[in-house]
Amino acid sequence: MRQGMMIVAALAGLMGAGAVMAGPDTQPGRYTAEQAAHGAQVYAQACAMCHKADLAGDFDTPALVGRFARNWAGGDLASLAGYLHRAMPAFAPGSLSAADNIAIVAYLLQANGEPAGPRPLPEDPAALKAMRFKP
Numbered sequence: 011m012r013q014g015m016m017i018v019a020a021l022a023g024l025m026g027a028g029a030v031m032a033g034p035d036t037q038p039g040r041y042t043a044e045q046a047a048h049g050a051q052v053y054a055q056a057c058a059m060c061h062k063a064d065l066a067g068d069f070d071t072p073a074l075v076g077r078f079a080r081n082w083a084g085g086d087l088a089s090l091a092g093y094l095h096r097a098m099p100a101f102a103p104g105s106l107s108a109a110d111n112i113a114i115v116a117y118l119l120q121a122n123g124e125p126a127g128p129r130p131l132p133e134d135p136a137a138l139k140a141m142r143f144k145p
């Protein structure tokens with residue numbers, strides 16, 4: 011878990027950088043219900059065996075709800091999508107397609123209480139950079 015702690019520390023640094031950006035988009039309804047439903051499918055296949063079906067994690071895998079949302083509050087979605095793309099699933103990092111990756115971000119927004127809306131979450135990193143996980 012030492013390596014995990016270092017990643018968490020690095021993420022905290024990224025979030026600090028995100029927090030100084032001007033006017034990030036924190037409006038709800040930034041992903042579609044279809045994206046989240048697809049993300050839930052990918053999650054069930056590639057993530058749930060470690061992070062658990064209820065996203066609560068266990069003693070050596072962090073939860074992706076609750077404390078997770080507080081940790082990521084203010085963090086931008088490009089950082090989250092980039093981390094998922096680089097590091098997850100832990101047994102095969104980088105194996106998710108761009109569309110699957112963004113669908114999982116949509117699913118994580120939904121699982122953390124954000125309602126779906128008419129706008130699809132974009133894959134473009136520059137657009138994601140201007141969006142925060144939570145206000």
Ligand code: HEC
Binds near residue numbers: 015060072073099114
């Ligand atoms: C083999 C087990 C395993 C699988 C499968 C896995 N993860 Fe992880 N995940 C971990 C561990 C362990 C960590 C803690 C960081 C570390 O040690 O690398 C982590 C960390 C994370 C984090 C950062 C949590 C935080 O508090 O910032 C996210 C987000 C995440 N995983 C999402 C996913 C998603 C989405 C998938 C599926 C695509 C996935 N993980 C698949 C084990 C796993």
